[in-house]
Amino acid sequence: MQFCQLAEVFDRLESTSSRLEMTDILSDFFRKVEPSELRQMIYLSVGRLHPEFYPQELGMADKLVLKAIASVSGRTQKEVDDLWIKLGDPGEVAEQMVAKKKQMTLFSEPLTFKSVVEGLTLIETATGKDSQDRKMKHLARMLHDSDPVEARYICRIVTGRMRVGAGAMTVMDALATAFATKEERPYIERAFNITCDMGLVAETLAAGGMEAVGKIGVAVGSPVKVMLAERLRSLPDIMDRMGGKCAFEYKYDGMRVQAHIKKGEDGFVKLYSRRLEDLTHNFPDVADALREQLKGTEAIIEGECVAYDPSNGSLLPFQNVTHRRKKHGMDKAVEEIPVKIFMFDLLYIDGVDYTVKPYSERRAKLKDSFAPKEEGLDIVDYTTQAVITDEDQAQEFFDKAIASKCEGIMAKSLEDVSIYRAGSRGFLWIKYKKDYTQALVDTFDLAVVGAFYGMGKRAGVYGALLMAAYDPDTGRFGTACKLGTGFDDAFLAELPNMLEKYRSEKKPSSLEAEMVPDVWFVPGVVLEVTAADISISPIHTIAFGSIKEDAGLGLRFPRFTGRVRDDKTPEQCTTSAEIVEFYQMQEERDSDESEPSES
Numbered sequence: 001m002q003f004c005q006l007a008e009v010f011d012r013l014e015s016t017s018s019r020l021e022m023t024d025i026l027s028d029f030f031r032k033v034e035p036s037e038l039r040q041m042i043y044l045s046v047g048r049l050h051p052e053f054y055p056q057e058l059g060m061a062d063k064l065v066l067k068a069i070a071s072v073s074g075r076t077q078k079e080v081d082d083l084w085i086k087l088g089d090p091g092e093v094a095e096q097m098v099a100k101k102k103q104m105t106l107f108s109e110p111l112t113f114k115s116v117v118e119g120l121t122l123i124e125t126a127t128g129k130d131s132q133d134r135k136m137k138h139l140a141r142m143l144h145d146s147d148p149v150e151a152r153y154i155c156r157i158v159t160g161r162m163r164v165g166a167g168a169m170t171v172m173d174a175l176a177t178a179f180a181t182k183e184e185r186p187y188i189e190r191a192f193n194i195t196c197d198m199g200l201v202a203e204t205l206a207a208g209g210m211e212a213v214g215k216i217g218v219a220v221g222s223p224v225k226v227m228l229a230e231r232l233r234s235l236p237d238i239m240d241r242m243g244g245k246c247a248f249e250y251k252y253d254g255m256r257v258q259a260h261i262k263k264g265e266d267g268f269v270k271l272y273s274r275r276l277e278d279l280t281h282n283f284p285d286v287a288d289a290l291r292e293q294l295k296g297t298e299a300i301i302e303g304e305c306v307a308y309d310p311s312n313g314s315l316l317p318f319q320n321v322t323h324r325r326k327k328h329g330m331d332k333a334v335e336e337i338p339v340k341i342f343m344f345d346l347l348y349i350d351g352v353d354y355t356v357k358p359y360s361e362r363r364a365k366l367k368d369s370f371a372p373k374e375e376g377l378d379i380v381d382y383t384t385q386a387v388i389t390d391e392d393q394a395q396e397f398f399d400k401a402i403a404s405k406c407e408g409i410m411a412k413s414l415e416d417v418s419i420y421r422a423g424s425r426g427f428l429w430i431k432y433k434k435d436y437t438q439a440l441v442d443t444f445d446l447a448v449v450g451a452f453y454g455m456g457k458r459a460g461v462y463g464a465l466l467m468a469a470y471d472p473d474t475g476r477f478g479t480a481c482k483l484g485t486g487f488d489d490a491f492l493a494e495l496p497n498m499l500e501k502y503r504s505e506k507k508p509s510s511l512e513a514e515m516v517p518d519v520w521f522v523p524g525v526v527l528e529v530t531a532a533d534i535s536i537s538p539i540h541t542i543a544f545g546s547i548k549e550d551a552g553l554g555l556r557f558p559r560f561t562g563r564v565r566d567d568k569t570p571e572q573c574t575t576s577a578e579i580v581e582f583y584q585m586q587e588e589r590d591s592d593e594s595e596p597s598e599s
């Protein structure tokens, strides 16, 4: 296949914001592609050569890409750099420069899909001495043979800016349309949720149909999308919703990890964050302990890594464990910031998929699968848990959790249906945090989608940000507030750098927005925000029409908490349904408070 056919599909996807239209474009295209090429195309559509959880990334610096553009376009480096300052996106710079170059180049061969994958692989694997120079030359070779649209996408792919607007939900709709039925769509989604590998699912489906997809299972080394919790505003509400009986666990304030453990000669331990980043390097002590103490040969477990004070064993807040994310000096960090892992779930062990088993069975097997450490301090532990059958017990357990420096509790259903729902948020798990008992309802995790230039003291940096929440049903983002408080000077100075990679010339196609910032960003950076309350908003677009026709919901008096949620993807942000729920909880609370008291 010629690369220009794929580039044309990317271009058509980018120029529409209709999910239905994207589904049609993709499903037509999927039918025409060889299954083995389809796999790679799916990865390329999000700017990668492998599934998301693979550590390698193309990640070429803009400067290097601009050098390659200058070398093939016959323009001076200054001309190319100036255009980049104006446009912000090396892809568009390449497109414009290559369009001009075309008139003067005589000898170029059309790019095939295969040759582009080969070129990108050379870029990804170039290491050692002169590697930057070699990367630049491999890129220049491809650009030499590119037409303008191909050049745009090649440069976006190598700089990690590849976002054509079709999210995972749309890709799965298109796969179902092309190769299965609407009714079979949930099985495609499950296969994706338990492998996090859309390329694998697409190739399997295109080559072997739904029967082959049904055989895709949970496997050590392939991260599983994490199960998430809903929230309710009070312990009695939780007990009610759980039918009067459920398990409570402490909700630890640390970093979630999914550990994939395999013993033996070809063994390994991999720790993944909830964003599927490889965290093994940050927790070598946890990885070693899990491997040593696992009784079986291979398993996937989940737990929370929490920092503690070695002088008294007391647990420390999240911020402490994030220091482990430093790239260098890990030995020192392991010593200075000791952590423990509190395990709370078992997804797989020795050939058996536990995600399909109810919570009590998973928990019992988990507690039976690790041996205590023979001597010295044991850093492998389990979440404190109890079965709760009334409100007094619930309150007592919650108070103990808070006294033990936890954030609150996680209530977990004991019903037979309480399987591990990979990638979904539901009421089988319900979280309840200390914050809920205070005036502010909770924190919101929102994606940065725009910035406003600062004035006065903040001149020269961004002064405020446009923040968005996510709607998983439509796969789109909607704005929820303009955020201008809670930033310190150091953070403001760092912001442009943090956001640069996500800068976009126009409003991202996955975003609904009325408010227009000075700079747009595709959703990438997630910040934690508190707010006084939620109100109906004529300007913000999240949950548009849910409460009032022609209006969305907006956060009032939003404030940055200081916490960058780099453990969350933008799709793991607070959802529009949660914001609606908050709004309704707040309305209920306000009407309860205005009821005359009986005494």
Ligand code: AMP
Pocket: 229, 249, 250, 251, 252, 253, 254, 255, 256, 274, 304, 344, 383, 410, 431
């Ligand atoms: P939140 O980040 O507020 O959405 O809360 C969900 C997170 O709580 C999970 O992703 C875990 O990182 C964390 N967590 C802490 N303790 C537990 C527990 N006992 N069970 C499940 N998740 C837990």
